[in-house]
Amino acid sequence: MKTLTDERAKESVRVCPDLDKVSKGSPLRVGVLFSGGPAPGGNNVVAGLFDALHKVNKESILIGFLGGPSGLLEEKFRILEKFEIDTVRNLGGFDLLGTGRTKITTEEQFALTKAVIQKLQLDGLVIIGGDDSNTNAYFIHDYLKKNEVKCRVIGIPKTIDGDLKSSEVEISFGFDTASKTYSEIIGNICIDAKSSLKYWHFIKLMGRTASHVTLECALQTSPNIALIGEEISQKKWTLKELVSQIADCVEKRASLGKNYGVILIPEGTIEFIPEVKVLIKELNRLIEEGKGTSDLTSEAKDCFNELPKDIQNQLLEDRDSHGNVQVSHIETEKLFSRMVASELKRRGSKAKFNPVHHFFGYEGRCSFPSEFDANYCYNLGYNAIRLIQSQKSGVMSVIQNVAKDVTDWKPAFLDLEKALVEEERGGKIKKVIAKSLVDLGGPVFKAFLEEREKNRIEDNYKRPGPIQFSGPLKNLITKTLELESF
Amino acid sequence: MKTLTDERAKESVRVCPDLDKVSKGSPLRVGVLFSGGPAPGGNNVVAGLFDALHKVNKESILIGFLGGPSGLLEEKFRILEKFEIDTVRNLGGFDLLGTGRTKITTEEQFALTKAVIQKLQLDGLVIIGGDDSNTNAYFIHDYLKKNEVKCRVIGIPKTIDGDLKSSEVEISFGFDTASKTYSEIIGNICIDAKSSLKYWHFIKLMGRTASHVTLECALQTSPNIALIGEEISQKKWTLKELVSQIADCVEKRASLGKNYGVILIPEGTIEFIPEVKVLIKELNRLIEEGKGTSDLTSEAKDCFNELPKDIQNQLLEDRDSHGNVQVSHIETEKLFSRMVASELKRRGSKAKFNPVHHFFGYEGRCSFPSEFDANYCYNLGYNAIRLIQSQKSGVMSVIQNVAKDVTDWKPAFLDLEKALVEEERGGKIKKVIAKSLVDLGGPVFKAFLEEREKNRIEDNYKRPGPIQFSGPLKNLITKTLELESF
Numbered sequence: 001m002k003t004l005t006d007e008r009a010k011e012s013v014r015v016c017p018d019l020d021k022v023s024k025g026s027p028l029r030v031g032v033l034f035s036g037g038p039a040p041g042g043n044n045v046v047a048g049l050f051d052a053l054h055k056v057n058k059e060s061i062l063i064g065f066l067g068g069p070s071g072l073l074e075e076k077f078r079i080l081e082k083f084e085i086d087t088v089r090n091l092g093g094f095d096l097l098g099t100g101r102t103k104i105t106t107e108e109q110f111a112l113t114k115a116v117i118q119k120l121q122l123d124g125l126v127i128i129g130g131d132d133s134n135t136n137a138y139f140i141h142d143y144l145k146k147n148e149v150k151c152r153v154i155g156i157p158k159t160i161d162g163d164l165k166s167s168e169v170e171i172s173f174g175f176d177t178a179s180k181t182y183s184e185i186i187g188n189i190c191i192d193a194k195s196s197l198k199y200w201h202f203i204k205l206m207g208r209t210a211s212h213v214t215l216e217c218a219l220q221t222s223p224n225i226a227l228i229g230e231e232i233s234q235k236k237w238t239l240k241e242l243v244s245q246i247a248d249c250v251e252k253r254a255s256l257g258k259n260y261g262v263i264l265i266p267e268g269t270i271e272f273i274p275e276v277k278v279l280i281k282e283l284n285r286l287i288e289e290g291k292g293t294s295d296l297t298s299e300a301k302d303c304f305n306e307l308p309k310d311i312q313n314q315l316l317e318d319r320d321s322h323g324n325v326q327v328s329h330i331e332t333e334k335l336f337s338r339m340v341a342s343e344l345k346r347r348g349s350k351a352k353f354n355p356v357h358h359f360f361g362y363e364g365r366c367s368f369p370s371e372f373d374a375n376y377c378y379n380l381g382y383n384a385i386r387l388i389q390s391q392k393s394g395v396m397s398v399i400q401n402v403a404k405d406v407t408d409w410k411p412a413f414l415d416l417e418k419a420l421v422e423e424e425r426g427g428k429i430k431k432v433i434a435k436s437l438v439d440l441g442g443p444v445f446k447a448f449l450e451e452r453e454k455n456r457i458e459d460n461y462k463r464p465g466p467i468q469f470s471g472p473l474k475n476l477i478t479k480t481l482e483l484e485s486f
Numbered sequence: 487m488k489t490l491t492d493e494r495a496k497e498s499v500r501v502c503p504d505l506d507k508v509s510k511g512s513p514l515r516v517g518v519l520f521s522g523g524p525a526p527g528g529n530n531v532v533a534g535l536f537d538a539l540h541k542v543n544k545e546s547i548l549i550g551f552l553g554g555p556s557g558l559l560e561e562k563f564r565i566l567e568k569f570e571i572d573t574v575r576n577l578g579g580f581d582l583l584g585t586g587r588t589k590i591t592t593e594e595q596f597a598l599t600k601a602v603i604q605k606l607q608l609d610g611l612v613i614i615g616g617d618d619s620n621t622n623a624y625f626i627h628d629y630l631k632k633n634e635v636k637c638r639v640i641g642i643p644k645t646i647d648g649d650l651k652s653s654e655v656e657i658s659f660g661f662d663t664a665s666k667t668y669s670e671i672i673g674n675i676c677i678d679a680k681s682s683l684k685y686w687h688f689i690k691l692m693g694r695t696a697s698h699v700t701l702e703c704a705l706q707t708s709p710n711i712a713l714i715g716e717e718i719s720q721k722k723w724t725l726k727e728l729v730s731q732i733a734d735c736v737e738k739r740a741s742l743g744k745n746y747g748v749i750l751i752p753e754g755t756i757e758f759i760p761e762v763k764v765l766i767k768e769l770n771r772l773i774e775e776g777k778g779t780s781d782l783t784s785e786a787k788d789c790f791n792e793l794p795k796d797i798q799n800q801l802l803e804d805r806d807s808h809g810n811v812q813v814s815h816i817e818t819e820k821l822f823s824r825m826v827a828s829e830l831k832r833r834g835s836k837a838k839f840n841p842v843h844h845f846f847g848y849e850g851r852c853s854f855p856s857e858f859d860a861n862y863c864y865n866l867g868y869n870a871i872r873l874i875q876s877q878k879s880g881v882m883s884v885i886q887n888v889a890k891d892v893t894d895w896k897p898a899f900l901d902l903e904k905a906l907v908e909e910e911r912g913g914k915i916k917k918v919i920a921k922s923l924v925d926l927g928g929p930v931f932k933a934f935l936e937e938r939e940k941n942r943i944e945d946n947y948k949r950p951g952p953i954q955f956s957g958p959l960k961n962l963i964t965k966t967l968e969l970e971s972f
Contacts, residue, residue, distance in 0.1 A: 001968075003948075004959055008951075038682060092674065093678070093681045100683070184853075185671070188667070188850065189848050194579065194581040195524040195579045363671045366675075367674050368952070465854045466953045466954075467952045468490065470956050471957065473489075476487070
């Protein structure tokens with residue numbers, strides 16, 4: 001029986017005209033690694049690298065480091081052959097090599113990196129990752145340069161969260177596919193809400209710092225409420241205020257006979273709420289000092305006491321190896337639904353309120369890349385080899401004008417050093433690539449605002465459906481990219 | 487911008503040759519209602535009814551009852567017009583009319599049903615629902631017949647769970663689309679597991695009585711473990727044994743350097759485990775008698791004490807309006823992961839074990855119907871009118887030979903009375919349509935067994951990807967239907 005895996009792996013991808021001109025040259029030896037969480041399209045970056053390398057010279061070699069940056073440090077790698085590249089073209093996943101979150105930051109690690117690069121005689125190292133990994137790419141480049149090692153380091157902009165973008169970088173790869181995958185499921189749930197007539201769906205979505213995914217999914221599906229972290233932060237909305245806003249919506253809809261609805265909540269919301277931020281900070285400090293919740297300041301204590309019992313337990317018991325609260329483990333969707341239930345009770349409301357909870361994240365990180373991501377990633381990889389060939393280092397591979405057809409795409413690069421800013425991280429000032437947050441004055445948020453009030457009350461649910469790989473819908477791009485490219 | 491909603495709504499569906507011959511006749515007045523949870527394809531049943539009715543006679547009328555069976559009792563209905571039928575063709579959801587779970591069982595309700603049917607002068611009533619709703623369809627038919635009301639009652643086999651099937655009924659509608667939607671997401675998660683290399687995904691799936699959905703998804707995606715309720719029941723596996731099986735797999739994989747995996751758990755598993763069944767029964771009785779857990783029998787107490795704290799709380803606190811444990815609310819996926827973690831600790835195991843939890847159900851009930859479900863549902867609706875026209879009543883609309891192309895499909899019917907069996911429900915013997923369970927000697931379970939042992943250890947993950955509506959993959963059927971049709 002035919003499968004999509006077979007069909008997609010056979011499908012050819014397109015290279016923009018400027019890249020098609022990659023010139024012949026001496027054989028190159030290039031290493032590549034995945035860093036951080038997977039994003040759809042990673043395999044096509046590798047396929048782009050491989051094909052471009054072999055267009056330059058058939059003797060070129062592509063080395064894949066296994067399990068992320070640790071594969072480089074530990075010399076775990078494999079020389080990639082055409083037959084295996086041909087089995088992963090247009091397929092999702094970072095499983096060709098595996099990925100990991102090891103960061104190369106210590107002097108010892110840099111020295112090790114240099115030694116491995118020299119041993120393998122690499123002309124180039126390609127790091128496929130998000131903001132942290134691209135920051136890392138810059139520092140590896142800087143170290144190699146200072147030590148006069150002639151290996152060019154290129155970063156590839158990856159993240160489903162969409163927070164690695166700028167005036168130069170129009171979109172990070174994976175955002176297109178992941179947000180479409182979530183929108184498919186959210187759209188289904190919206191229609192289920194309107195069919196079953198009795199559930200309020202609280203849906204948490206990935207996106208810890210930026211709410212781009214939630215914003216895109218909201219434009220694709222028109223839920224009743226979508227919280228946007230950046231707005232909560234700017235308006236300094238408290239937990240009580242947010243709960244009250246949701247309870248108002250539940251009551252208003254109940255008065256219209258609608259005991260159902262859909263709410264999107266970005267994973268990071270919890271960290272945007274001022275008093276919760278303070279609480280988490282205090283809890284981290286208290287544990288370190290061996291104290292208990294009785295030592296919280298009164299502001300933090302008030303906030304803690306308002307939280308549902310199971311969330312309180314989670315905050316106290318679920319700690320990482322440094323004793324810190326595991327923010328990403330907090331079931332924010334339940335936190336809100338429980339507090340809304342309490343608020344409705346407090347108000348003596350007669351609204352029927354049956355919450356159902358969801359968290360979508362892992363569901364979209366390894367989907368089959370959309371036609372957009374398949375082409376985009378292949379071009380990013382292809383371009384990386386062009387950059388290595390032209391002796392660029394400490395740069396990110398960039399493709400511009402991507403809202404248009406591939407024939408109009410323009411390869412470019414971003415000097416990573418220029419992208420660095422100083423930020424406080426863990427009490428120290430560090431040079432990093434800043435995460436790009438939702439622009440509350442930008443066209444995407446404006447489009448959301450235009451619909452927001454009526455979507456709270458009316459059932460304007462939309463269902464984009466599953467990603468299509470043939471037919472008239474295969475070339476759809478995200479609303480975010482469309483609106484930002486005008 | 488084009489949308490899948492627009493594209494699908496325009497797409498025509500096919501009627502099998504025997505149905506295309508529906509003969510002209512007097513105008514008919516037919517009522518239709520949705521009953522129970524939504525399933526992809528419901529709109530196409532209604533579209534099939536509508537088109538067939540108008541082929542019989544352009545003056546025919548289709549009346550849709552709103553919000554499920556209660557719409558009939560409360561005379562909440564709408565005469566359906568062509569323009570609105572044309573907006574929902576090939577789209578998922580029961581939102582055209584809404585659905586509900588009211589059952590028509592009392593003498594008063596039967597009398598009311600009769601009165602409404604007579605008032606609206608219905609020639610036919612079509613009930614789109616699962617086993618209970620089709621049982622209900624039979625008893626409404628029986629009541630009308632005894633009271634000499636000439637309204638024909640036809641049931642339509644709906645359920646994503648796939649447990650409404652028999653030698654006559656090859657598949658219930660919705661199973662194809664829902665299991666493909668879940669398989670898409672599960673496949674993505676499998677690849678994520680193999681990419682990220684550090685998570686064990688515990689995925690709960692809908693299917694409270696039968697495990698058909700889990701079995702189909704297992705064949706589509708090859709996870710490391712898939713629990714099948716019917717097997718647990720047959721082999722009388724205890725909770726401890728199941729937890730031990732999973733912990734063995736976690737340890738074995740860890741010894742191979744694989745600290746990740748995927749486990750599918752049908753929603754109803756918990757009720758298949760003998761000692762949990764006893765515990766739930768006792769808890770329901772104790773609450774009724776105003777007693778506490780200290781009054782549990784020692785067998786039930788042992789089982790209760792083994793459960794993780796939060797699951798214990800759930801069992802004690804989360805009750806329905808009759809004070810019964812809400813089995814469908816139990817987070818079975820967490821129950822297993824917590825107990826596996828404890829078991830690994832007890833063994834002194836060094837396996838790294840980071841569980842992530844998912845529950846997929848609402849995600850697949852309102853998807854765009856697959857090409858199979860779109861055609862199948864349209865034919866079921868079309869056939870229902872043919873049955874009404876030929877004076878059949880108390881029957882289910884059936885289409886056979888559906889593993890083949892539409893041109894080979896055969897319309898038929900099933901006498902509901904013959905499908906009834908006696909079962910104990912809530913302490914009383916009742917005539918019901920029995921749920922069809924997984925046949926442990928059948929070809930589907932055999933296919934699963936053939937792969938099971940190697941899938942535990944090896945990474946044989948498959949990713950079917952999103953449902954396609956054009957191209958070579960649009961006509962795929964489920965493995966279950968394929969294997970059962972040989």
